[in-house]
Structure formats: C-alpha cells, structure tokens
Amino acid sequence: MQMTVLGRYGTAPAKDGACSGYYIEYKNKKILIDCGNGVVSRLQHFCKIEELDYIILSHVHFDHMADLHLIKYVLDTKKYYGEEINKIPLFLPKPEQDDEVYDDNLFDITYIQDDTIINIDDLTVSFKKMVHLIDSYGVCIESERFKFVYSGDTGYTDDLVDLAKDADLFLCEGTIVKKRDDIPMNHHLSVEEACRISNLANCKRLLLTHLWFESKIEDYIEEAGKYSSNFSLAREMDTYIL
Template sequence: MELTVIGHWGGYPKKNAASSGYLLEHEGFHLLIDCGSGVLSKLQNKLEPEELDAVLISHYHPDHIADIGVLQHARLIQGFLGKEIPTLPIYGHHFDQHEFSKLTYKEITKGIAYDPNEVLTVGPFQVSFLKTSHPVPCYAMRIEANGKVVVYTADSSFKEEFIPFSKEADLLLCECNFYGNQKGKSSGHMTSIEAGKFAKEAAVKQLILTHLPHYGNLSDLVHEASAEFTGIIRLAEEFQTILL
C-alpha cells in the first residue's frame, strides 16, 4: 500500500499548492481521498484524472471537495477526446443531501452513500468510519489492505474514540491545524500536542501531521508533538510518498 500526499493545507491552498487530497494505491487500484482546491492540478503529476478508480470524501467543506467539479469535467473532456471513461464512483456520506447530490454528474461520476456504521469495500481496501468532532458531519477513516492500516482523521478536534479506532495503525495521517499553545476544540481541529498524545496512546507506528496552518514555523508542530510521541513524526509535504 502506497500513500502519496497531493495536498495538505487547511482551509485553502497556499500559492501553487493544494488543500486536502491523498492518493492511496494498492494492487493497481487508485483511490483519491478528498479532493480539495488545487488537487486536480497537482494530481496530474502522479497520474491522469481518468486513471482514478474511486474517490472517497470525508465531508463537504470546500477545502476537501472544491475540485470535484473540475475532476468531473476532466473525465468528461477526455471522453470527448475518444478515451473510454468508465463511471467513477465517488463515496460520501448522505447527511448533506445537497452536497451529496453533486457527486453524481451525467454518466461521468456516481455518488454512492457510505454507511458509517458498516465497513466499506473499495477495490482492495476495507474502510471503517468514525464520526469526528467538526462543525459539519465529517468522518475519519481506518483503511486496511494486505495487513497494513492507514488512519486518516479528516477534520476534527480530539476525541477519545480516536484511540481504539486508530490502535496500532501503521500510519496516522492526523490533522494539525493549531499549535500547542492554541485551542482548536471550538473550531473542530487538533493541536500539535493533542496529535502527539493521540499517536502515543494509539501506539501508531508513524505520525504525519497534515491540514497545516498558514502561519508560524511549521517545524514547531513536529517539535511540540514529539514532546508526547517519540516515534516517527513528519510534516505532510506535497508528493510525499509513504510505502507500507
């Protein structure tokens, strides 16, 4: 299983960058997790939009779905140019019907509602869900394939349920929108110190901090998290690849 960070900024993309988007690949299957602003442009450095096999959406804030529309048009145009373009499944929750309805576009994409209480099979991946603490319905994901586990928190303040959900994951892709001296609970985000404690208590093998803030010295996030978690900690970076 291979994870590539396509975009990692919180809220909006920095110049020439992208907000949330992560490409997970296994056995030739290409799964895009979230599709924020700038993701489609950056994704094409790794593979073409028509090569995606599925998309999985955590929630409907723009920094996680802004490029769904242009992804749909990219596949539409490639079809006009003569390529065989199968209907792309886009999995999302159904608790915002207005936004969920936009996942379906002609025969290009098909929105499929996942049941957060059930395990979802997407290609070679088994996905479990946990509702997060965020201003809108949002779901963290525990993704398993070939005995390896990736946990993606999506957007959330810390909640105790994350610990058993993430237990002994090979990789924790954890949102970290606030520094250690700040409070993220009211806005539904985590601090660096909370991310470190989370990683320690869940006994994960490595921690990647993502959904990063647009200010401050980002290396401080790693330093602050490392006061709690002594394992591998890295900041998410564009086109960073982790092989599990």
C-alpha cells in the first residue's frame, strides 16, 4: 500500500501548502482520505478526480473537506458534457447541517459509525469515534501484513491508543507544539500527546501531521524529539510504503 501526503496543515495551509489530504493506492484501488484546501490540485499528480474509488472524510471541518466542493463541481460539469461518471463511494460522519455538496447523484454516501467496515480487496477499513468539536473518526486500514492508522482530528483519548495498537505507520495529528496551561485545548493533540499515544500503542513509526500553519517546523521536530525516537513530520507529496 502506498500513502502519499497531499496536505499536512490544519486550519489553513501554510504558504504553498495544503490542508489535510492523504492519497492511498492499493492494487489499483484509489482512496482519498480527507479533502482539505489544496488537495484537488495535488491529487492530479496521481489520478483523475473521477477515478477515485473511495473518498473518506474523518470529519466535515473545512480543512478536511473544502475541496469536496470542487470535486462536486468537476463531476457535475463532466456529467453535463456527457461523460459517463460513476458515483464515488463517500464515507463521512453524518453532518449536523445539510449541504448540497453531499450530492447523492454524484456520491454513494455512507455515514460512518464505530461499526462501519469497508472491505477493499484484502484490506479492512474500520473507524473509531474520536474527541473533537463535531463527530470525527480515526481510520484504521489493515491487512494481514500491515496496519495503518490515521487519527483525524482529536483531543487525547485512550480510544486512539486502542485504535493505533501496534500500527506499522501511525499518522497522527500533533497540531500544537506545546499546550499552554492557561488555555484549555481538549479537541486537538499536542506533539507530546501524539508521541505518548504512539508510544503507549507501540507503533512502529509515528508520522506527525495537521500542523499549525504558522508554527515553525524546527519547533515540531525539537519537541517531538523529546518524547519519541521513531517519529517524523509528514512531508507533503512524500509517499510512504507499507
């Protein structure tokens, strides 16, 4: 399985960067996890939009789904010009508000719950609800040979330790370099918390992502180095092989 980081920023993209988006290829299946600002541009290095076999949204904050609006425009326009476009299976937590972007003429929509399973060839995709401002799910993709886990957006929760247990690659948000004692923040992880979860879960490799666009990369690296010996920062357009 190949996982390419299309965008690694939370809230807003840094200069020339993109918000959350991870492109997975496995035995000719094309899977997009999250679709934040800038993802559609980067995705085209790998496939056409309509070639996606699955789109999975961890949650529906804009930094994880804004470019789904563009995917809708693309699919609508191609259909208008007579192209035969298949519905793309779209998995997401049930949004609190209706939005025309979730168009069931274009997407085959499934609302994610804790017991949702997607079988893709010999891969099993499963989910666990995390702790965030709206419903947000961690994603686990595993086969007999490997396990990949993505946190989505979350505060600290033992459920993420469970989900990430023994992962070969743990893609985890570590939004905040260091939390401030005077400002409570329970819906995102600090670098220290991400490292702690990875260590408790015995993950082989931690990939920190969902970086705050104005924080310094050196600060993330310095902070993570205090708590983890097997971390790296997600790098946009780098491909990780499992």
